[in-house]
Amino acid sequence: MAAHRELENLKNTVNDLSVVLQTLEDKYEKEKTAPVMFYAVIRNKAFTYNVDTIIVFETAIVNEGGHYNKYDGVFLAPEKGTYIFAWTVTGSSSHHIITELVVENNVIAGTGEVNNSGGYPSGAMTSLCKMEKGDHAWIRTTGSSTAHYLYSYDDYPQSGFLGLLVLTE
The missing domain is CATH 1.20.5 (Single alpha-helices involved in coiled-coils or other helix-helix interfaces)
Structure with a gap:
């Protein structure tokens, strides 16, 4: 029993x-959750940006989860965590372009190039940052000059922006 x-x-x-x-x-x-990652580029354009202007990388090559908006250039964090961002900007001739990664109006990192010798030099940066769910991230020109010239054609180095959720909290 x-x-x-x-x-x-x-x-x-x-x-x-x-x-x-x-x-x-x-x-x-x-x-x-599905992976959170995007990679977007600017194709076949050359133009001048004003100070503190968001750069719109309009051609999304990868946009898992759809959190990067190719129409306004802003990434929206779907969850709290650590993200990695990388971007490249290309200039031309005697122009320059200087940019920065911004998260919720806080500058995280910057890069760019000042060109005095011709050609199509690029500036690139990679940065990790913590974001809260609903935070916004974008690349913008800096206040270092009144004009930032971006050159991005298929035959030359393209300007691109990528982001990836590395670690959730």
Whole structure:
């Protein structure tokens, strides 16, 4: 009799644990998110930007989750975590372009190029930063000059912007 009761208790415990395990698996599947990453470039354009202007990288090559807006150039963080951003900007002739990564109006990092020798030199930067869910990130020109010239054609180095969620919190 005691062995029979113990066996019934063990069966009930296994059944309860199976229910808990299934609940946890269901919760994990619901909370599991798709990758968050984008890569966008500027194609076939050359133009001058004013001071503190958001650069719109209008051709999205990859946009997993759809969090980068190719119409306004702004990335919207879908969740709290650490993100990595990288961008390249290309100038031309005796022009320059100097840019910065901005998250919620805070400058995170900057890069650019000042060209005095012709050609199509590029400036590039990679940066990690923490973002809250709903934070915005973008690349903009700096206040270092009144004009920033960007050159981006398929036959030359393109200007591009990428972002990736590295670690969720």
